[in-house]
Every structure is written in structure tokens, then in C-alpha cells.
Amino acid sequence: xIINTKNTKYYQWGNNCQAxxxxxxxxxxxxxxxxPPHTEEQLHFHNETEQFFYILDxxxxxxxxxxxxxxxxxxxxxxxxxxxHKIGNETSEDLRFLVMSFPGNSNDRVNxxx
Numbered sequence: 001x002i003i004n005t006k007n008t009k010y011y012q013w014g015n016n017c018q019a020x021x022x023x024x025x026x027x028x029x030x031x032x033x034x035x036p037p038h039t040e041e042q043l044h045f046h047n048e049t050e051q052f053f054y055i056l057d058x059x060x061x062x063x064x065x066x067x068x069x070x071x072x073x074x075x076x077x078x079x080x081x082x083x084x085h086k087i088g089n090e091t092s093e094d095l096r097f098l099v100m101s102f103p104g105n106s107n108d109r110v111n112x113x114x
Contacts, residue, residue, distance in 0.1 A: 003023075008020050013041075017035045017036065019031050023104075024104055026103060026105075028102055030101075032096065033097055034095070035088075036094060039088065039089050040086060040088030040089065040090075042111050043084060044109050045082055047081060047108055049105055049108045050078065051099055051100065051101050052076060052100045053087065053097055054076040055071045055074065056073065057094065057095070058095035059072055059093075060095055061087070061088045061089070064083060064085050065084050
């Protein structure tokens with residue numbers, strides 16, 4: 001079966017951010033997400049889950065622990081388990097990316113309160 005953003009599970013999060021879940025199993029979760037300009041997610045970590053983010057369009061700003069990293073289109077980054085992080089879009093253009101989570105535990109997120 002061909003999978004795309006029109007025939008898969010969709011939800012909104014944060015400030016008008018969007019996500020499409022392409023694959024969800026106990027081994028992996030694969031999503032495409034879209035963040036409008038000047039949005040960011042909450043700082044958090046995962047106890048056991050590793051993630052890989054791959055930028056499709058736009059420029060992503062990551063906070064990893066206390067280090068700020070920018071990623072451009074066709075660049076990716078691996079986030080280790082227990083690594084404190086968040087992704088943001090500090091530009092005036094949409095940010096579109098793939099995020100893959102290993103293993104596929106959607107309950108393995110711990111938000112960090114400010």
C-alpha cells in the first residue's frame with residue numbers, strides 16, 4: 001500500500017503544528033511533521049527511544065542539552081535516548097521534516113517544565 005499524508009493518521013500539536021503517522025509499530029514510528037514559522041516544541045527527553053530527524057524543507061533549530069544546532073534541507077540528526085532536546089522553526093518559512101523513533105514507544109516522552 002502506498003502511504004502519504006492524505007491516507008494516514010493525522011493530528012495537530014503545539015501552535016498549529018501538524019503530524020502524519022506513516023508507520024507505528026513496537027519497533028519504529030515514522031512521521032512527517034510540519035511546523036509553521038516561529039514555532040517550537042517543548043523541551044523533553046525519551047528514556048529508551050532514539051530518534052532521527054531528517055529535514056525535507058526549511059531550516060530547523062535544535063536545542064540538544066545546551067547546544068544549539070541548525071539543520072538545512074537534506075540534513076539529518078540522531079538524538080540519543082535520555083538526550084534533552086527540542087526542535088524549533090525560527091524562520092518565516094514552513095519547516096517540514098521526517099522523524100523516526102526507535103523503538104516505537106509513543107509513551108516514552110518526559111517533558112521538562114521551565
